[in-house]
Amino acid sequence: METLVQVLIIGGTVGSFYALVALGYTMVYGIVRLINFAHGDLVMVASFIGWVMLEQAWVQAMPTLLGILLAAGVAIAGTALLSLTLLRLLYARLIGRSTLGFLLVTLSVAFAMEEIIKLIFGARERAYPNYSLATETITIGAIRLAGMDLVVIGLAGTLMVGMIWFAQRTMTGAAMRALAIDHDAARLMGVNVTALIAAAFAIGAALAAVTGVLSGVYYGRISFDMGFMLGLKAFTAAVVGGIGNIGGAVLGGLVIGVLEALVQGYLAGAWSDAFIFGALILVLYLRPQGILGERVAVRA
Amino acid sequence: MIRTSDALGGGRRAVVAAVATLPLLALAACQGSDAEADGGPIRIGVLAPTSGSVSADGEGMVRASQLVVDRVNNEGGIGGRQVELVVADDACEAQAGTQAAQKLINDKVVAIVGGFCSSATLPAIELFHRNGDLPFVVAVSSNPKVTDAGYPNITRYIGRDDQEAPVATQYVLTQLKSTKLAIMNDNSEFSRSVAENVTTNVAAAGTAEIVYNDSIQPGQNDYRAALERVRTTGADTLLYTGFYPEFGILAKQWKSLDLPYQLVGGASSIDLSVIESSPEAARDDRFSIVTYPTASLLDNPNATAFREAYQKQYNAEPAQYDVFQYDATEGLVAALKEDPDDLSTEALNERLRALTFEGVTGQISFDDRGDRKAFPFLAVRAGTDGTFAPVFQFAPNGGWAAVGQ
Numbered sequence: 001m002e003t004l005v006q007v008l009i010i011g012g013t014v015g016s017f018y019a020l021v022a023l024g025y026t027m028v029y030g031i032v033r034l035i036n037f038a039h040g041d042l043v044m045v046a047s048f049i050g051w052v053m054l055e056q057a058w059v060q061a062m063p064t065l066l067g068i069l070l071a072a073g074v075a076i077a078g079t080a081l082l083s084l085t086l087l088r089l090l091y092a093r094l095i096g097r098s099t100l101g102f103l104l105v106t107l108s109v110a111f112a113m114e115e116i117i118k119l120i121f122g123a124r125e126r127a128y129p130n131y132s133l134a135t136e137t138i139t140i141g142a143i144r145l146a147g148m149d150l151v152v153i154g155l156a157g158t159l160m161v162g163m164i165w166f167a168q169r170t171m172t173g174a175a176m177r178a179l180a181i182d183h184d185a186a187r188l189m190g191v192n193v194t195a196l197i198a199a200a201f202a203i204g205a206a207l208a209a210v211t212g213v214l215s216g217v218y219y220g221r222i223s224f225d226m227g228f229m230l231g232l233k234a235f236t237a238a239v240v241g242g243i244g245n246i247g248g249a250v251l252g253g254l255v256i257g258v259l260e261a262l263v264q265g266y267l268a269g270a271w272s273d274a275f276i277f278g279a280l281i282l283v284l285y286l287r288p289q290g291i292l293g294e295r296v297a298v299r300a
Numbered sequence: 301m302i303r304t305s306d307a308l309g310g311g312r313r314a315v316v317a318a319v320a321t322l323p324l325l326a327l328a329a330c331q332g333s334d335a336e337a338d339g340g341p342i343r344i345g346v347l348a349p350t351s352g353s354v355s356a357d358g359e360g361m362v363r364a365s366q367l368v369v370d371r372v373n374n375e376g377g378i379g380g381r382q383v384e385l386v387v388a389d390d391a392c393e394a395q396a397g398t399q400a401a402q403k404l405i406n407d408k409v410v411a412i413v414g415g416f417c418s419s420a421t422l423p424a425i426e427l428f429h430r431n432g433d434l435p436f437v438v439a440v441s442s443n444p445k446v447t448d449a450g451y452p453n454i455t456r457y458i459g460r461d462d463q464e465a466p467v468a469t470q471y472v473l474t475q476l477k478s479t480k481l482a483i484m485n486d487n488s489e490f491s492r493s494v495a496e497n498v499t500t501n502v503a504a505a506g507t508a509e510i511v512y513n514d515s516i517q518p519g520q521n522d523y524r525a526a527l528e529r530v531r532t533t534g535a536d537t538l539l540y541t542g543f544y545p546e547f548g549i550l551a552k553q554w555k556s557l558d559l560p561y562q563l564v565g566g567a568s569s570i571d572l573s574v575i576e577s578s579p580e581a582a583r584d585d586r587f588s589i590v591t592y593p594t595a596s597l598l599d600n601p602n603a604t605a606f607r608e609a610y611q612k613q614y615n616a617e618p619a620q621y622d623v624f625q626y627d628a629t630e631g632l633v634a635a636l637k638e639d640p641d642d643l644s645t646e647a648l649n650e651r652l653r654a655l656t657f658e659g660v661t662g663q664i665s666f667d668d669r670g671d672r673k674a675f676p677f678l679a680v681r682a683g684t685d686g687t688f689a690p691v692f693q694f695a696p697n698g699g700w701a702a703v704g705q
Contacts, residue, residue: 265525270515
């Protein structure tokens, strides 16, 4: 029983990371109906920006938490800026014109980012500083938790609630939802389409940055190739949950994380990827729109 | 991700290589077999994974070879001719390995030194064998099949996988006194074969029971669920036969969960990044790694000289397996120097096999398969200075013993 609880919490942590990345896919998809395959690698770029910051002597002289927050802030700003630059230079002219072109360009950007980071930092893995708060453990009965598990799960939950609030209760959110339904109608109602698309990319990038720095602080290791598989699993999570749906992205992330932990903890570890992508196939077979997704009407 | 990007990268390379080799093949057919243009540089091929998941090791191998070649060229070359490296990227994959080998053959190298991933080395060996037994000095690929084919053109500078498993088993059973052993692999061909081999050896010894034997999926960040499962089996020792990126994560999470069993890494688990990511785990006296004597662990004058030269030239520490590539390149250069006027493949192959010298990795000489005659192992953990230090050593004739006793 204790093991099950522990495995579920581990799965929740892993799932929260997927969920944070999945939210980025969903944001962008919700508005432009396109998948940004470079999204996973934004996580990687952010974790390297965070690492560079945390290696600075003047940052290390700061109180730990302040230093991490500063590094996360710089990573968020840097990643958002990168994402907006890519949007302006490469993606914008493809949105609404070429779905396949967009897909291929984002894939190419993903590989380009990996190679560039590899050229700058080398192929070796890099280690974040060892923080005592990352190894802090809480013992309840026979269950041993890392304090960071609660931070990660809590943060993912908070961000999800924040995003739902943003989408449902703010003018910008309402405009985004309108845009998701019909670009042209939204434009005729005076919605600034370009600005909203930029906002969706920036928010997605910010979430990726939070994930990247958090993952570095918690797991301690980053490498140029950490983003792609993470991105692919988070994309799976977004689709399983119902892409375009904020709650669905989080649910999908948690489902995949918990599934991964359960397979590792009770079945055979080698099968975890097979189970995850098997789950994707099963969900899509039973519910093509994903668990929480709504059936999308064919638009003229 | 590693796999996906490699697959895509491999595909891209496949097209380019296929297009690029067509005219070369035609050219090669016209030119006949005379590989040495007189007076021009002697070209040595380096087969190493300079892209993909282990590209850090591949880059290190190229550097190690370059170090030797630069020195030889500064000293006036071989028989008055300069030496030139031709690097081919095998990407740690069978398909890319075949293409890289073909590139080296097309480039008319006199011999090849390198080979990291056995999956890429094995098809390359077949190709070199079919092309007139082109000499291949294998540095790091430890799969038994490398030498088991019995080709005359192979000499190998690292130990064999089937040496690692019995030595690791003996270590776990006699020095760590394990009676309930858990074995974990990373689902790669290599790691699985070591794990299977350990299983057989443990069964043969009969003093311990295997309570867990499973794989993890590489490339994930969190293996705590698997580590928890090992705890529930009541294991007293966990032996991991996979590679260091995952072992670093396992070590860190093993320490943070404060698990009641000992953690042992196999020969592919050693890398300074393991200490960097989790110094507390690597210093724990229930933690150790069974390893070949790699770059940072060797304590002899040759090794010190190598580390200093490497540091001076590249302003970096050598990667763990660079020492084998360095020795392999030294061996090849020695064989070339013996008679610079006769660089035919038959003569070179014979001279490579007959070499005996004191290298960075110890006494080097070869049996009739091309394997090193005696190959030592160490068990290490992090010392106070933040690097690995031997705690037990294995001598081929004396078995395991604690260091300094």
